[in-house]
Structures are given as C-alpha cells and as structure tokens.
Amino acid sequence: MIETLYVAWRYVTYNKIKTVTLVACVTLIGVLPLALQLFLNESARQLLSRAESTPLVMGAKGSSLDLAMNTLYFDDEVPELISMAAAEEITQSDLAAPIPVYARFQARGFPIVGTSFDYFDVRGLEIEQGRSLALLGECVLGATVAERLGLKPGDSLVSSPETVFDIAGIYPLKMKVVGVLQRAYTSDDLAVFVDLKSAWVIQGLGHGHEDLARAKDPSVILDRSDRNVIANAKLVQYTEITESNLDDFHFHGDPEAYPVSAVIVIPHDVKSGTILRGRYVEQDTSYQMITPKEVIDGLLANIFRIKNVLDAVIFIVGLATVLAITLVFTLSLRLRQREIHTIFKLGCSRLTMVRLLGTEILIILLTSAALCGALVVVVNYYSHDLVRVLFIR
Amino acid sequence: MIWCAYCLFVDYLEARQRGNLELRKTAWAFSLFLYCTAVFGLDTLSVYTVNYPLKYFAERIGAEHVEVSFPAPADIDPAFWLPDAETIIQYQQADLILLNGADYARWIDKVSLPRLRLVNTSRVFQEHYLTVANATTHSHGLEGEHSHVGTFFTTWLDFSQAAQQARVIADALVRARPAHRASFEKNYAALEKGLLTIDRRLQSKVEAMSERRLFASHPIYQYLARRYGLDIKSVLWEPDELPSEEQWALLGRMLSSHPAATMIWEGPPLQASIDRLRALGVESIVFEPCANACNGQDFLSVMRRNAETLN
Structure with a gap:
C-alpha cells in the first residue's frame, strides 16, 4: 500500500500544474456553498439578534427597512426625521419607555449616534476605558472605532460636515473622547456615541457664543435696540465645548420640536406593545411603529430567496466542474497509455493500476478537503467582520 | 452580601454540628444581620x-x-x-x-x-x-431672534x-x-x-394685609405673588452686600410708582441695608425660598416661619 501511495504521490507532485488546477477546482466547488452558508447564517444571526433585542421602533412614515437599518445598524441612509414630540408622546402614553436615536452625522467615516443615556442600559453596553458621557460635547467610542482611529479617553474627534460644498454651513464640533466601550460585537462597536443634545449642537440647533448683551467687542454688534441685539458674522461661535464655555452653550426654541431619526420603544409588557402598534396603524398619523424583527425577517427571506438561486448556480457550476474533472482524468488515462503499458510489462496487475489511479485521485481530493476545511475555518473566523463590512455596513 | 450571609449561615450549621454554642450564636447573628441589610439595602431607592x-x-x-x-x-x-x-x-x-x-x-x-x-x-x-416678559432677545446668523431668559x-x-x-x-x-x-x-x-x-395660612395672612404691595430683593417670588395676590416688584440686591448708590436710586424711582412698605429678602440682610430701607419707610422681612439647605432646619419649619413674617 505504501508503495502505491509513494508512486501516486510522486506522480501528483511531478505534474504540479495539473494537480494544482484540479485541487483548486475541487476546493472552490467545496468551499463556495459552505462559505455562502456561513455568511448567510452569520448575517441572519447578527441581523436578528439586534432586531430581537429592539422590540419596537418609531419613525416617520416611509421605508420601514431604512428606518430599521438606520436605527439598528446606523446605516448611512437616514430616514425622514421626526421630532422629539414623538418620544414625549410615548412617555405620555405610559405604555412604554422611549429612547430617542439621532444617527445622522459622521466623524471620520463612523456614524455619530446621538441618544439618551438609557441606550447604554438597554443595550447592556459597558465602559472599558474612561467614563460614560457626562457633559455636553463629550463622546464615547465603540471598541472598533477606538481601535481603528487609535483614540483613547482624553483625545478629540471632530464631526464631519454633511457635504463638502456646505461652506457656509455649521462648524464641525470638536468632541472630547471620554470613554471607550467594551467590545459588543454589534453595530455599537462601530459608532461614536454622544448625548442627543450634543448631536443637536453638531446640527447647529444649540450653540455657544459670548453673551451679546455684554459683548466686549462692539464691532460684533450690527444693531442694538431695547428689546433685541443683532450680531454680525464676526460673532465667534465656539467649535469646542469646554468647561470654561459650557455655560455659554444654549438651545433655542421648543426642545420637543428638535429632530431625531427614530425612537426605540420598549413597551412595559406585550399588551402595551400591541396597543401602541395599533395606535400607529391609522392613516392620519405621520409616524410608523415597526417591529424590527418583522422587517429583518422580511429582509432575510429575500436574502434566502437569492441564496436559493445562488445554490442552483453553484450546483450547475459544480456539476460542470465535476464533469470537467472526470474529463481531465479520462484524458489523463489516454495520455498515460504508454506508462500504463510499461507498468503491465513490469508485471503489475490491472488492480494495481486501479489502486494507483485511485490513490492519485484520493490525494487530490484529500488535499482539496484540507484546503477547503482551512478556508472554511478562516471564513468562519472572519465571518463576523466580513458580514459587517460586506452586508450590514 | 447575601453570599456572605449564606456563608455565615453555613458556619452556623457547622458550629451547631460541633456543638460550639458561642460560634453558633455569633454566626447566626451576623448571618441574620447581613441578610437583613442586603434585602432592605437592595430595596432602598x-x-x-x-x-x-x-x-x-x-x-x-x-x-x-x-x-x-x-x-x-x-x-x-x-x-x-x-x-x-x-x-x-x-x-x-x-x-x-x-x-x-x-x-x-x-x-x-x-x-x-x-x-x-x-x-x-x-x-x-x-x-x-410664569415666563419672563420683556427679556432682551438677540439675533445672529439665520436663526432669527431668540432669548436666553x-x-x-x-x-x-x-x-x-x-x-x-x-x-x-x-x-x-x-x-x-x-x-x-x-x-x-x-x-x-x-x-x-x-x-x-x-x-391656607398665607392666604389668610395676605387677606388680612392692608397693603399688598411689596418689594423683593430678587425676582424669585412670582409664584408666591400670583397665588396669594401680592403685588411684588423686584430689585437685584444681595442680602450680604450693601446695595450701590445706583441701586438705591433705582429703588427710589420705583417707590414713587410702587409705594410698598415692605421688602422681602431671601436671606437675612445687612443691618445697614435694613436701616437705610427703614429710613425710606420700607421694613425688611426674610422669606427664605430654601432652594438649598435651610441652615439645618427642615423645609416646612422654615416655610411656616416665612408665612408668619408676612404682615
């Protein structure tokens, strides 16, 4: 047996190009459906686990998928905004606890998520370094953000303008990094968390400047009357919130009119959740109340429909490859007629010949299987991050 | 803490098996104490x-x-x-x-x-x-007028x-x-x-007052005035500081249109302020709002005393 294995091994190592091609074909045919299945399972797990831990989401009427993806995974596609009055409406209903989310702005490619302190409790997020959000203008980084940007508590992060052409727009806000979250293996790792009010400052709804009634530089005043002071463009608005200028930061208008992208709704019980959903089914309301699990289930159903098509394609390609490999072996036998004849003349039986060829095929298949296994292990190891990069964000 | 109580309870059982009465008593007492502290402590809001x-x-x-x-x-x-x-x-x-x-x-x-x-x-x-009327507004950029008060x-x-x-x-x-x-x-x-x-006491006191016009050292008595029908005009005087001549002049002008005979202070004023006010025909009384600790006294006691000072 060992002689047969030796001769077969020598043959496959001598015909390197042919062996490598065959191994690659068999490996690909094996690894493709397995990797695809792993990706889909991981996508489903990630999408569903996040969706299942978020009972209800309230947002503006429109695409429920955009609303779910933005609220759960901080997707770039921002749904139509609603006002804080929506969160207040939920509070007043006494049926659920609202957690407003404002995921609209970005900092160095990562989403800035403005939310209330309760978000961290609901998601079970813990601080690994530094402390939690305390003052306006502070931010807490997801583990991946901190790692990729090389930031730690004490550093700063500047919000990005929404468009590069917005020259006359809002000044970017220099945020103070006060903490880094423990890795949660969710979208939260890829987010920059700020208090909702800090998000409104980024938007320009809250700002800081010296008190105009006591302005030291008279040239910043355009006009002054008994009841009103008008400043010109020279008035400096602070781009960083520090302890010394925190008092000068203020908001204007009714806080209930301030925007949020969605409100995560945590009903007190199942009955409360059902009542709340019923309230927002009516046509005359400008809000929609979605169950993220249902939306993500719908998304997954589409993904799995596509997967069935992919499975069929892979099956046909696999069949073609198997036929091609069979052809390769058949042609190989023809090419090796003289070699086989010589083996017969040396006194070997037909069975020895079959064993020899069988061992060659076995070596190729085993090598492919080993490679296939290794690739599946690698894909499985990186599937979490790959799914995040390829499918979710 | 509950775990500690449990461990001590186990010690008590072991001591009981060994017949060690002193250890039994100590372990039992500590176990009970820790359990109670844990249970009631966890319950405290x-x-x-x-x-x-x-x-x-x-x-x-x-x-x-x-x-x-x-x-x-x-x-x-x-x-x-x-x-x-x-x-x-x-x-x-x-x-x-x-x-x-x-x-x-x-x-x-x-x-x-x-x-x-x-x-x-x-x-x-x-x-x-109650909202502030006549607050100075300001404008800059595209936001339009707004006020910080x-x-x-x-x-x-x-x-x-x-x-x-x-x-x-x-x-x-x-x-x-x-x-x-x-x-x-x-x-x-x-x-x-x-x-x-x-x-009710304040209502009856104010009903009995012949003069309901008052001054206040700070603009903090608006709700008191509304509820009990007082007519209060405020200045911005600190109880522990002597008002400037400018502030006295302002009070003088206010007196002509609002001839009040009493000024309410949020804390005990300086004697010099009391004397000068008295010379103007204005008596000083203290009505502490008690926003912060009231010198070790409780809220209701201070408010009862406040109510009695109104005459």
Whole structure:
C-alpha cells in the first residue's frame, strides 16, 4: 500500500500544474456553498439578534427597512426625521419607555449616534476605558472605532460636515473622547456615541457664543435696540465645548420640536406593545411603529430567496466542474497509455493500476478537503467582520 | 452580601454540628444581620434631586425606603450650579432623578442623564408656568431672534403647586416600589396636609394685609405673588452686600410708582441695608425660598416661619 501511495504521490507532485488546477477546482466547488452558508447564517444571526433585542421602533412614515437599518445598524441612509414630540408622546402614553436615536452625522467615516443615556442600559453596553458621557460635547467610542482611529479617553474627534460644498454651513464640533466601550460585537462597536443634545449642537440647533448683551467687542454688534441685539458674522461661535464655555452653550426654541431619526420603544409588557402598534396603524398619523424583527425577517427571506438561486448556480457550476474533472482524468488515462503499458510489462496487475489511479485521485481530493476545511475555518473566523463590512455596513 | 450571609449561615450549621454554642450564636447573628441589610439595602431607592425642597418631599414621602441625595454645595444656588463630571455620574446611577421643571437648574440641558429616570415634578402644571416678559432677545446668523431668559422657576413658593410636585414624587416612588404604596401614600398625605396648612395660612395672612404691595430683593417670588395676590416688584440686591448708590436710586424711582412698605429678602440682610430701607419707610422681612439647605432646619419649619413674617 505504501508503495502505491509513494508512486501516486510522486506522480501528483511531478505534474504540479495539473494537480494544482484540479485541487483548486475541487476546493472552490467545496468551499463556495459552505462559505455562502456561513455568511448567510452569520448575517441572519447578527441581523436578528439586534432586531430581537429592539422590540419596537418609531419613525416617520416611509421605508420601514431604512428606518430599521438606520436605527439598528446606523446605516448611512437616514430616514425622514421626526421630532422629539414623538418620544414625549410615548412617555405620555405610559405604555412604554422611549429612547430617542439621532444617527445622522459622521466623524471620520463612523456614524455619530446621538441618544439618551438609557441606550447604554438597554443595550447592556459597558465602559472599558474612561467614563460614560457626562457633559455636553463629550463622546464615547465603540471598541472598533477606538481601535481603528487609535483614540483613547482624553483625545478629540471632530464631526464631519454633511457635504463638502456646505461652506457656509455649521462648524464641525470638536468632541472630547471620554470613554471607550467594551467590545459588543454589534453595530455599537462601530459608532461614536454622544448625548442627543450634543448631536443637536453638531446640527447647529444649540450653540455657544459670548453673551451679546455684554459683548466686549462692539464691532460684533450690527444693531442694538431695547428689546433685541443683532450680531454680525464676526460673532465667534465656539467649535469646542469646554468647561470654561459650557455655560455659554444654549438651545433655542421648543426642545420637543428638535429632530431625531427614530425612537426605540420598549413597551412595559406585550399588551402595551400591541396597543401602541395599533395606535400607529391609522392613516392620519405621520409616524410608523415597526417591529424590527418583522422587517429583518422580511429582509432575510429575500436574502434566502437569492441564496436559493445562488445554490442552483453553484450546483450547475459544480456539476460542470465535476464533469470537467472526470474529463481531465479520462484524458489523463489516454495520455498515460504508454506508462500504463510499461507498468503491465513490469508485471503489475490491472488492480494495481486501479489502486494507483485511485490513490492519485484520493490525494487530490484529500488535499482539496484540507484546503477547503482551512478556508472554511478562516471564513468562519472572519465571518463576523466580513458580514459587517460586506452586508450590514 | 447575601453570599456572605449564606456563608455565615453555613458556619452556623457547622458550629451547631460541633456543638460550639458561642460560634453558633455569633454566626447566626451576623448571618441574620447581613441578610437583613442586603434585602432592605437592595430595596432602598436611590433618589437624586436638583434642589432642597424636592429632597425634603422625597425624604418625607419615601422615609426609610429611599436614600435621597442632593449633592450641591450648601453655599451655592442650585438653580445656577453646574455639577462636575463625577457628580453627574452619581446622578446617572440614581434610580430616580427629581427635577423641578420650569427651566430650573439649566445644567440639566448640558449634561447626559438617563431620560427614563427623570421625573419633572412640575409638569402637571406646566401650562401655568410664569415666563419672563420683556427679556432682551438677540439675533445672529439665520436663526432669527431668540432669548436666553425663560421661565420663573421657584414653583414651590406657591404651596398648592408644591403639593402637586409632592404628589408627582409620590407617584414616581409608587411606580418604582409598588410594594410600599401604602407607606408612600400615608406619608404623602401628611406632607400634603403640612403644605396646604401653610397655603391656607398665607392666604389668610395676605387677606388680612392692608397693603399688598411689596418689594423683593430678587425676582424669585412670582409664584408666591400670583397665588396669594401680592403685588411684588423686584430689585437685584444681595442680602450680604450693601446695595450701590445706583441701586438705591433705582429703588427710589420705583417707590414713587410702587409705594410698598415692605421688602422681602431671601436671606437675612445687612443691618445697614435694613436701616437705610427703614429710613425710606420700607421694613425688611426674610422669606427664605430654601432652594438649598435651610441652615439645618427642615423645609416646612422654615416655610411656616416665612408665612408668619408676612404682615
């Protein structure tokens, strides 16, 4: 047996190009459906686990998928905004606890998520370094953000303008990094968390400047009357919130009119959740109340429909490859007629010949299987991050 | 702690097997003590407030079931205080955070607090908030006119409103610890009675007053004035500072249109201020708003004394 294995091994190592091609074909045919299945399972797990831990989401009427993806995974596609009055409406209903989310702005490619302190409790997020959000203008980084940007508590992060052409727009806000979250293996790792009010400052709804009634530089005043002071463009608005200028930061208008992208709704019980959903089914309301699990289930159903098509394609390609490999072996036998004849003349039986060829095929298949296994292990190891990069964000 | 109690209980059982009476007694006592501390300690509700009146109401209603904290330094007006990050983190860890509402303690707009644990105690009468008229507005950029001055906030000086704020606190405590509903309701009833007694006393005192025009050293008595029918004009004088000549001149001008015979101070004024006011025909009385700790006295005692000073 060992002689047969030796001769077969020598043959496959001598015909390197042919062996490598065959191994690659068999490996690909094996690894493709397995990797695809792993990706889909991981996508489903990630999408569903996040969706299942978020009972209800309230947002503006429109695409429920955009609303779910933005609220759960901080997707770039921002749904139509609603006002804080929506969160207040939920509070007043006494049926659920609202957690407003404002995921609209970005900092160095990562989403800035403005939310209330309760978000961290609901998601079970813990601080690994530094402390939690305390003052306006502070931010807490997801583990991946901190790692990729090389930031730690004490550093700063500047919000990005929404468009590069917005020259006359809002000044970017220099945020103070006060903490880094423990890795949660969710979208939260890829987010920059700020208090909702800090998000409104980024938007320009809250700002800081010296008190105009006591302005030291008279040239910043355009006009002054008994009841009103008008400043010109020279008035400096602070781009960083520090302890010394925190008092000068203020908001204007009714806080209930301030925007949020969605409100995560945590009903007190199942009955409360059902009542709340019923309230927002009516046509005359400008809000929609979605169950993220249902939306993500719908998304997954589409993904799995596509997967069935992919499975069929892979099956046909696999069949073609198997036929091609069979052809390769058949042609190989023809090419090796003289070699086989010589083996017969040396006194070997037909069975020895079959064993020899069988061992060659076995070596190729085993090598492919080993490679296939290794690739599946690698894909499985990186599937979490790959799914995040390829499918979710 | 429960684990420690359990371990000590196991020690007690072992001592009992060995017949060691002293060890048995000690282990049993410690076990029982730790268990009780753990059970009752876990049950205690941590409540943080933004001023002293709310702390007093919460302590009166919650009694032994709550641990109420109001971490502002004693010499600071809590309305204009800005806690440091460490204090804010303490607030974040509370089970309930009692807010006064009516724009009181504006630092709340500048910090991160758990929204679901905030209780705005004056929300029930927010339609009746008094707002600042004639505030200077300003404009810059595209925002249009806006003002940084908003609502009068010493809501508790209208004692009927104070009772409503106490009711909101009682409801919040009942929601957080429904098992103690009876105790909270009983304590609230006693507090409400105290507050409404002062309310009635003030009403009867003011009805008996021949002159209802008053001066106030600070613009903090708007709700008191509205509820009890007082006509109060305010200056901006500090009790521990002698007013400037400019301030005296302003008072003189005010006296011609508002001939009040009494000035209400939020704290004991300087004798020199009292004397000079007396020379103008204005007597000084102290009506402490008690926004911060009232020199070790409780809220109701100080408010009863305040009510008696009005003549």
